[in-house]
Amino acid sequence: MQDYSDNLSQVIERYILGLFQNEEDENFISLRRKELAEMFGCVPSQINYVLRSRFGPERGYLIESRRGEYGYIKILRITYDEPKEKSKHINDIIGDEISLHDACRLLEVLKERSFITDRERLLIEIALRNESSNKTPRKTARLFKRLLKSLMSSEISEENFIDN
Amino acid sequence: MQDYSDNLSQVIERYILGLFQNEEDENFISLRRKELAEMFGCVPSQINYVLRSRFGPERGYLIESRRGEYGYIKILRITYDEPKEKSKHINDIIGDEISLHDACRLLEVLKERSFITDRERLLIEIALRNESSNKTPRKTARLFKRLLKSLMSSEISEENFIDN
DNA sequence: ATTTTTTAAGTCAATAATAATCAATAGGAA
DNA sequence: TTCCTATTGATTATTATTGACTTAAAAAAT
Numbered sequence: 001m002q003d004y005s006d007n008l009s010q011v012i013e014r015y016i017l018g019l020f021q022n023e024e025d026e027n028f029i030s031l032r033r034k035e036l037a038e039m040f041g042c043v044p045s046q047i048n049y050v051l052r053s054r055f056g057p058e059r060g061y062l063i064e065s066r067r068g069e070y071g072y073i074k075i076l077r078i079t080y081d082e083p084k085e086k087s088k089h090i091n092d093i094i095g096d097e098i099s100l101h102d103a104c105r106l107l108e109v110l111k112e113r114s115f116i117t118d119r120e121r122l123l124i125e126i127a128l129r130n131e132s133s134n135k136t137p138r139k140t141a142r143l144f145k146r147l148l149k150s151l152m153s154s155e156i157s158e159e160n161f162i163d164n
Numbered sequence: 165m166q167d168y169s170d171n172l173s174q175v176i177e178r179y180i181l182g183l184f185q186n187e188e189d190e191n192f193i194s195l196r197r198k199e200l201a202e203m204f205g206c207v208p209s210q211i212n213y214v215l216r217s218r219f220g221p222e223r224g225y226l227i228e229s230r231r232g233e234y235g236y237i238k239i240l241r242i243t244y245d246e247p248k249e250k251s252k253h254i255n256d257i258i259g260d261e262i263s264l265h266d267a268c269r270l271l272e273v274l275k276e277r278s279f280i281t282d283r284e285r286l287l288i289e290i291a292l293r294n295e296s297s298n299k300t301p302r303k304t305a306r307l308f309k310r311l312l313k314s315l316m317s318s319e320i321s322e323e324n325f326i327d328n
Numbered sequence: 329a330t331t332t333t334t335t336a337a338g339t340c341a342a343t344a345a346t347a348a349t350c351a352a353t354a355g356g357a358a
Numbered sequence: 359t360t361c362c363t364a365t366t367g368a369t370t371a372t373t374a375t376t377g378a379c380t381t382a383a384a385a386a387a388t
Contacts, residue, residue: 009364033347043366048348053363057289062282064272068373070171071346078282122314123284127291130307143294150290151283173374197337207376212338217373231337232383265348 012040012050020077028076051075058150079151086152094145097137103128103144110148120151176204176214184241192240215239222257223273250279250316258309261301267292267308280315288312 015036019029037044051073055061060079066072093106107121116124124147128140179200183193201208219225219239228238244250257270271288274280280288288311292304 007364034345044347045349045367046365049364057286057293060286062285062289065347066373067345067347067371069345069375070174071373073347076282078286119281119284119315120287123287123291123311126311126314127287127294127307130291130310143291146294147287147290150286171374198335208337209339209377210375213374229337230383231335231381233335233385235336235383237337 008040008042008046009050009053012036012042012047013054015040016050016055016075020080027078027080028074030072030074032071033073047073058146060150060152087149090145090148090152094141094148096141098141098144099137100128100135100140103140116151124148172204172206172210173214173217176200176206176211177218179204180214180219180239184239191243192238194236194238196235197237211237221253222270224277247317251313254309254312254316258305258312260305262305262308263301264292264299264304267304274312280312284315 016029016031019031023029033044033047036047040046051063055063055075060077062076062078064074064076094103098106104125107116107124110116111118111121124144127147128144129135180193180195183195187193197208197211200211204210215227215237219227221242224242226240226242228240230236242253244253258267262270268289271280271285275282275285288308291311292299292308
C-alpha cells in the first residue's frame with residue numbers, strides 16, 4: 001500500500017476538504033489558484049493537478065472557474081458520503097462485465113427503489129449505448145460503475161426532479 | 165466564504181437580472197446604454213461586454229437595439245411553449261461540434277437555468293469524458309445533444325437510443 | 329427634398345490579471 | 359525495470375476593462 005500521506009497533493013486535498021467542513025451549510029467552496037499556490041509554496045498548476053486527480057465528477061465534484069482579474073475556482077460538492085461501502089456494493093453487483101441488457105434491468109430496479117430518477121436512468125442508458133461500435137461488456141461495466149458511483153451517496157431530493 | 169464575484173460586469177449582470185424580476189409578467193426589458201454606463205461609472209462599451217458575455221442565446225436571451233435619438237437596448241427572454249422548442253434550441257446552440265470544455269461550460273448554464281440538476285450534470289460530464297481516446301468535437305456534440313434532448317422531450321421515444 | 333448636425337449605439341484592438349494546458353522530469357512501489 | 363503518481367515551469371487561453379474609432383437614426387438646417 002502506498003503511503004502518500006505527506007505529499008503536497010495530499011496536503012492540499014485535505015485543506016480543500018477542510019474548507020468544505022467549515023462551510024457545512026454550503027455545498028461549494030471558492031478559492032484563488034494563485035493564493036493557494038503561494039500558501040503551499042508550490043507552482044499554480046499543482047492546484048490543477050489536485051483538482052484533476054481528486055475533485056473530478058467521478059468523485060462527485062464539479063469545478064467551475066474564471067480567469068482574469070477576479071478569477072476564481074469554485075468546487076461544487078454534489079455527493080458527500082464516505083463512498084467505501086457503497087462503492088464496494090456497486091462493484092459487487094456489476095462486477096467486471098455486464099451486458100447492456102442487464103445494465104438496463106438494474107437501472108429499472110434502482111429507479112424502483114428511488115436511487116435514481118427517470119431522467120437519470122435515461123442519461124445512463126444513453127451513455128451506455130453510446131459506445132456503439134465497441135461496447136464490450138467490460139467497457140460497459142466500467143462506465144456503468146463510474147456513473148453510478150458518482151451519484152452514489154447524494155440523496156435524491158426535491159431539486160433533483162425537473163418537469164418538462 | 166469569499167464571494168469573488170464583485171467585479172463590475174457581475175454587478176451590472178445582477179442589476180439587469182433584477183430588472184427582469186421587477187417585470188415578472190413581461191419577457192423583455194429595455195435600457196439605455198449611456199445611462200447604465202453613467203450609473204455604474206463605466207465606459208459604455210462595458211455594457212456591450214456584459215450583454216455579449218452574459219445575455220446571449222445560450223443563456224436564453226436575445227438582444228435588440230437602435231442607435232441615434234430614442235436609442236435603446238432591449239433584452240428579450242426566450243420562452244418555450246413546447247418541449248420541442250427546447251430541443252431545437254439545444255440543437256442550435258451546440259451545433260455539429262463542441263469541445264469538452266465548452267460542453268462543460270454549457271452544462272453550467274443549463275444548471276443555472278434549471279434545465280438540468282447537478283446530478284444530471286455529473287452524469288453528462290462523465291459520459292462526455294468517457295470517450296477518452298476518440299472524443300472528437302463531432303462525437304462529443306452528437307452524444308451531448310442526444311443526452312440533452314432526451315431530457316428536454318418529455319416522452320421517452322425510440323429516437324433517444326439511436327446510435328451514430 | 330436634401331444635407332448637415334446631433335445623439336446614441338456598435339466594433340475592435342490594447343492591456344492587465346488570472347487560470348489552463350502540456351510536456352518534461354522526478355520519485356516511489358511492485 | 360516499469361508503471362503510476364507528483365512536481366515543475368514554459369506557453370497558451372480567457373476575462374474584464376478601457377478608449378479610439380465607426381455606424382445608424384432622428385432632428386435641424388438649408
